[in-house]
Amino acid sequence: xxxxxxxxxxxxxxxxxxxxxxxxxxxxxxxxxxxxxxxxxxxxxxxxxxxxxxxxxxxxxxxxxxxxxxxxxxxxxxxxxxxxxxxxxxxxxxxxxxxxxxxxxxxxxxxxxxxxxxxxxxxxxxxxxxxxxxxxxxxxxxxxxxxxxxxxxxxxxxxxxxxxxxxxxxxxxxxxxxxxxxxxxxxxxxxxxxxxxxxxxxxxxxxxxxxxxxxxxxxxxxxxxxxxxxxxxxxxxxxxxxxxxxxxxxxxxxxxxxxxxxxxxxxxxxxxxxxxxxxxxxxxxxxxxxxxxxxxxxxxxxxxxxxxxxxxxxxxxxxxxxxxxxxxxxxxxxxxxxxxxxxxxxxxxxxxxxxxxxxxxxxxxxxxxxxxxxxxxxxxxxxxxxxxxxxxxxxxxxxxxxxxxxxxxxxxxxxxxxxxxxxxxxxx
Numbered sequence: 163x164x165x166x167x168x169x170x171x172x173x174x175x176x177x178x179x180x181x182x183x184x185x186x187x188x189x190x191x192x193x194x195x196x197x198x199x200x201x202x203x204x205x206x207x208x209x210x211x212x213x214x215x216x217x218x219x220x221x222x223x224x225x226x227x228x229x230x231x232x233x234x235x236x237x238x239x240x241x242x243x244x245x246x247x248x249x250x251x252x253x254x255x256x257x258x259x260x261x262x263x264x265x266x267x268x269x270x271x272x273x274x275x276x277x278x279x280x281x282x283x284x285x286x287x288x289x290x291x292x293x294x295x296x297x298x299x300x301x302x303x304x305x306x307x308x309x310x311x312x313x314x315x316x317x318x319x320x321x322x323x324x325x326x327x328x329x330x331x332x333x334x335x336x337x338x339x340x341x342x343x344x345x346x347x348x349x350x351x352x353x354x355x356x357x358x359x360x361x362x363x364x365x366x367x368x369x370x371x372x373x374x375x376x377x378x379x380x381x382x383x384x385x386x387x388x389x390x391x392x393x394x395x396x397x398x399x400x401x402x403x404x405x406x407x408x409x410x411x412x413x414x415x416x417x418x419x420x421x422x423x424x425x426x427x428x429x430x431x432x433x434x435x436x437x438x439x440x441x442x443x444x445x446x447x448x449x450x451x452x453x454x455x456x457x458x459x460x461x462x463x464x465x466x467x468x469x470x471x472x473x474x475x476x477x478x479x480x481x482x483x484x485x486x487x488x489x490x491x492x493x494x495x496x497x498x499x500x501x502x503x504x505x506x507x508x509x510x511x512x513x514x515x516x517x518x519x520x521x522x523x524x525x526x527x528x529x530x531x532x533x534x535x536x537x538x539x540x541x542x543x544x545x546x547x548x549x550x551x552x553x554x555x556x557x558x559x560x561x562x563x564x565x566x567x568x569x570x571x572x573x574x575x576x577x578x579x580x581x582x583x584x585x586x587x588x589x590x
Contacts, residue, residue, distance in 0.1 A: 169202045170194060171285045173312060174292035175224065175305065177209020178233040179451020182503025183292060185379045185484045187217055190291045190326065193381060193577075197585040204285070206312065209236070216483070222281050225308055226274050232451040275311065282312065283319040289326050293355065293377060293502070294523065296330035296346075296363065298338030306333070306341035313348040323349040324584070327375050329523055330359035339366040346370060351584070356526050375580050376573040377527075379506050384488055399442040400552075401494035401513070402476070403504050404429055404456040405449065407520055407540055426456070430463035431545035432498075434470055436552075443476030446490045448504045450481060496555065498548075500540060502527060509570055514555050514562045518543060531569055533562070 172190055176183045191203050207213035208229040210221035230236040282288060290309060297305050316323050325346065333339050343366055346352055352372040354360040360374055407425045408418050433443055445461065447453025457478060464470040479490050488507065491497065497508040497515040502524050508515035509531065517537040519525040528537035536555050538547060555562060 169286050171204050171206055171288045172291045173206040175208050177207050177212045178229045179231045180449045181484050181487050182448055184216055185382055186293055189378050189382045193581045194585055279315045282315045282321055285321050287322050288316045289324045291326050294329040296328055296342050298333045298335055302335050302337035302341055306338040309345040310341040313345040317348050325349050325352040327353050327355040327378050329355050330362045333366055343367050358526050375576055377506055380573040381577040397440055397442045398495040399444050400436050401444045401446055401491055401497045403446050403499040404460050405500045406452050406456050426459050426463050428545050429460055430468050432548045433464050434468040435549050437470055444494050445476050445478040446481060448501050509566055512563050512566055514559055516552055516555055
């Protein structure tokens with residue numbers, strides 16, 4: 163990549179509270195600054211105010227609809243296609259109304275596109291730096307259209323584009339596949355964070371060159387966190403990180419609530435078993451936007467349904483940043499998490515991890531770490547299975563930690579080589 167690049171845009175759907183996503187932006191920005199210290203970095207974000215405060219970079223809105231922490235809408239309504247989708251749910255009599263609204267919504271979107279092109283025209287390079295960006299979970303007019311339009315705007319302005327170690331899937335509708343395929347074909351460089359993502363985009367028709375590298379957060383640098391070594395005979399601590407499940411982005415249905423209650427109940431049974439085995443519990447979440455409610459519900463279930471007294475009901479520390487999260491996780495001996503970056507953070511800290519996979523990407527990551535034996539499916543696990551896998555993990559703690567340390571070294575070396583190749587060291 164040419165050293166003439168001086169203004170770089172980092173595009174990521176950040177700002178809802180996912181600390182794995184925030185760590186991604188932090189890591190990519192730092193790696194670029196280390197190699198191009200004179201480069202100016204700006205962000206395209208779903209919550210520009212939060213992104214500016216967290217990362218100290220100028221930030222612009224990624225879509226017309228913005229997020230606040232917790233993924234609640236903030237600011238103007240979303241793209242006109244999304245507006246029509248809402249109108250289409252109404253009775254057929256509303257069709258004329260939808261058609262009447264189309265011109266005004268189209269004009270708002272056109273105005274946003276013109277404003278966005280002006281911003282992207284000032285860039286030398288646009289990097290799609292998020293993790294699971296190639297997803298149609300919110301429909302084709304969510305992530306797929308957003309990526310497509312920004313790549314199209316960049317190409318029209320002569321700005322080079324990079325997809326950097328992204329994840330893909332699910333992509334099920336023809337329109338989602340079209341937007342994703344066209345966005346990828348518009349890029350100058352494409353890399354994925356796992357083999358399944360690369361295979362998926364090939365299935366939907368992407369024929370360009372691509373590479374596979376580890377998730378970018380494996381390149382995260384952080385100061386050593388001093389924690390006192392446990393006293394001989396002291397209780398070991400297990401970090402439990404629940405999440406809202408099912409997590410499909412929409413309003414929960416009655417069936418969703420049933421599944422969620424069952425999930426929290428299973429985790430509470432497992433937590434009660436851990437307490438009976440003399441483990442201390444520490445609760446945390448890697449998404450500060452939505453995980454706190456799941457933690458609340460888990461602690462209440464432990465207290466009122468599992469009759470676990472408050473003194474044994476676990477601790478919970480305030481977490482608002484990646485540093486806070488790493489400090490909390492550094493205090494535990496074992497991690498039980500549902501989220502992809504919960505596994506990555508545990509790996510960075512060399513904490514044996516048991517994953518409750520809510521998405522294939524989590525199972526794929528555990529497989530890459532050769533830890534599939536310690537990964538269960540969130541849809542059909544039971545507390546006894548979780549306890550069995552956990553007990554096995556404890557027995558093999560030192561072996562697992564040695565394996566994790568070796569793979570972490572490999573991942574960091576691969577990422578260092580990739581960043582060096584993309585952003586070769588600049589001579590002062």
